[in-house]
Amino acid sequence: MTRARRNLIDLTSSSYYHVISRCIRRSYLCGDDSYSGQNFDHRRIWIQDRIKHLSTVFSIKIAAYAIMSNHYHLVLNVNKLAANSWDDDEVIKRWYQLYNGNVLVNRYLAGEKLDTACLYRIKMFVQKWRERLYDISWFMKNLNEFIARAANKEDNCTGKFWEGRFKSQALLDETAILSCMIYVDLNPIRAKMANSLTDSDFTSIQERIKQFASFKKQEKKSHINNEISVPKQPLKLLLFGSSQNEGASQNDGTIPFTLYDYLELADWSGRLINPKKRGSISESEPKILTVMHIEQDSWLNTILFFRRQYGNFSGSRSSLLKCAHEHKDKWYKGVG
Incomplete structure (x- = not known):
């Protein structure tokens, strides 16, 4: 049954959302188009630049993104408190x-x-x-309409560029936020478009890794008096927190994990999905999985099939049931 958008995006339930938009017409209009023989990778740059610009205007930050050949994924964090201030x-x-x-x-x-x-x-x-300015629908309108107009002008045509309105998933708890971000960042590896995170073009994980590598180089050059350095993060992406606080507020302005833990988990998960990736898979699980009590088999299944496991709401059984009851529904997909 179709649900009203106001029931799908409820900031009292979560401030984090996974959104997806897909191209229409002959599909590959943001990459290599086999039908026309043209390459449209520059349109992926358009999307990348546009989401970063919009994140400086709206009170909505980008936690993760992956811009593929015929669709894109975003993990958004809405900060209503900031907008009201x-x-x-x-x-x-x-x-x-x-x-x-x-x-x-x-x-x-x-x-x-x-x-x-x-x-x-x-x-x-x-x-x-x-x-x-804290409404995801208005954020997506300003993103998709801008790209559609630019693409149609380039193609000298009119009509739809996107197959319909964006799809959304509310991320109800920290496990859902973590698994969805990894799912999004590993999209090119899962689609066999890249063999490693550093090769995953037009993704937030590639941007974070480059920034982190630059920080490590700078740290070696300017390390003085054994001071503890805080890694610099991309300014136009939502920042990771400085410590792992279980049950931390989703509205504290940072992602509730550390950058170190996330990069370790992303690399380990990428090796699980693509065993041919250079380097061996560590026998020990990343610390963050242990802290959050996530089993390895369950984790692998989630980052491979996140979209299929859940409907418009994602999270633990208790989180899904609680959200369903608040919206006067009996259950949401994923409860089992």
């Missing part, structure tokens, strides 16, 4: 990066003296824009 001028400034705005608001920005009724109308406009 912005003053009116900040909201207007952000909104005007995407839209022309409103004549009345333009008069306010010009410093014109306005009466109470006009100021009240401006407050209403600003509140509407504020709500849209």
Whole structure:
């Protein structure tokens, strides 16, 4: 049964969401198109640049992304508290990066003296824009519409570029967040488009690894007095936390895992999926799996078939049942 979008994206249930959009027409419109013989990899750069730009405008951060030949995956974190903390001028400034705005608001920005009724109308406009700036649907609208227009202009055609509205999955707990991020980052390896994480183009994991490698080189050159250095992370991606805090809030502004633990888990998981990858699979499980009480067989099955295991909501049995009851449903796919 089709569900209303407002029931699928409920920030009281989770601030993390996995979203997917897929191309229409003859499919491979963001990579090597076997039908036309053309290569459209530059459109993957468009998507990559656009999501990073939107993350600076919206109160929505990118935890993970993978841009494939005919679809893309994002793991988004919505920070409603941050959006509500912005003053009116900040909201207007952000909104005007995407839209022309409103004549009345333009008069306010010009410093014109306005009466109470006009100021009240401006407050209403600003509140509407504020709500849209932490709305995933508006984020995706600004992403997909921009790419569709650019691609159609390049192809000198009209019509749909995406097969429909984006699909979404709410990530209800930390295990769901971790497994979905790894699932997204390992997409090119699972699709046999890359043999290693460093070869996985247009993914967040490649970006994080490059940044981390750069930090390690710099650390060796400038290491003084045995000071503890904090690894630099990509500025336009959601940051990992500095410590593993089980049960940490999803709205504390960071991913509830450490960067070291995540990179170790991603590398270990990549070797499980692709045994031909250089290097041997460590016999010991990554520490993060032990801390979170995740079994190896269960983990492998999840990162291979995450999309099939769950419907619009993902998480542990208890998390799924709790969310279903809150939405007055009996069960969600994945409960068993």
